[in-house]
Amino acid sequence: MTGDRARYWQRDALPGTELLAARFVRHAFARHAHAEYAIAAILDGVEEWDVDGGTMRAGAGSLVFVNPEVPHTGRAGVPEGWAYRTIYPDVTTVRAVAAELGRSGTPWFAEPVIRDPGTHRLLVAAVHAADRGDDLAASSALHAALVALLGANAGVAAPPPAPAPRAVAVARDLLHARLTAPPTLAELAEHVGLGPHALQRAFRAATGLPPHAYLVQERVRLARSLLAAGDRPAEVAAAVGFADQAHLTRHFRRHLGVPPGAYRKNVQDRGGRAA
Template structure:
């Protein structure tokens, strides 16, 4: 890895659960070749770039975040991610579930989970708080990590959230979603292991295949096959967190084998399933009070 002020020289990543806030997960990573496929998070994705430049597509635009920049991606929003320099980038990310951020917003007098007009923020104070919170969480300091994380999220909401507005999500902001797309999604959710072909899916919802493909992508930001793999990864993440072995997880969610699961999992979370499982499991053990 490069020095403290330089971009990444090699790839490394650690993913773990917050020691003081169980509904927050964290990633510390240096990436050079890593490319995140189009994907969504169920929670907010918030972090600070420590070195290099990350580029990502989000809400129809290509964003560039450099050292010291704070990045914000809202739940349910399709986005990508890759290096903006040959040397890559290094960053620290927090993934707080919606109720965590919503509670902080309520304490600030807001009535809805916050939304953000900008995705890349130039805010040294919030960046400093985010990094301090992340470092405390990495040390396993439950009190400091939870206090600093709460303070960092509070500053982010106070300084940068839009005026009270409904949360953008897969279920909000898309008033033209077709019933065919909704029914097709429900069919995919019900049968991750043996999904129908596009023609069979279209016939089941009473639509032509190309029309369904277009309607589904308009509704959910991804074509049905990519959405299916996204949903498989989300289900796999929950099973891994529950301690299910990666090989069994792959079979349960419909991947051909563990290698297939690993490939899709890493393209969306940045770490292999085993690394994710070990990090979250060890953090949960560390979070237990002493006997």
């Protein structure tokens, strides 16, 4: 027994937001980035992760923030692991709450870890209410938590993304276009007019990931949306370019901590009990 258990789910009453209840002891997340915000309330233990060239740690009572498209890892910081409740609101959802507060632009959480007991309780309450199907309580607590978080920790708009070098932008577009039949590194480099080593360095500098890891991340993102729509894992594996369901499962677990079948079941349930 590893002690690892996790469940992602969604509720119609919380549009644009996915929820996670989890405890991880041995699982380690591969380096990846979310299209959404990741905002976690640590319940016990310690989480450790690498981000922006440094290593962060957060213990019980902490709130953890990862902004959209910021590559990071995740692992236990102590032998007993960590437990947390996490919300993944999309950019549209967070911008809408910010607009209610008179803020323009896309919010950017400036501090990766804060301690705010009141907001921590609100976030945990939102996840627990969503877990028991109390949509009014869940939506109210979630909105209050986002208001508090934006007021306390997101006083600046997201910095404009640095324009990727043209070669990286072209390479990224080609990977998206050929998700299921990608080029080799040599072919990709030739397509953009760089040597393989130069492309690897430029791509990692612009995206935080080498081309192959970026391709896997994008396959997992597409798989996640297809599974949430109800597609079966074997069908999804073929649709996004993995060799088979086992290949999908291996990478899906490294990015999300759960196998694709369990993810599909839970997000399709739109409720039920958390792990």
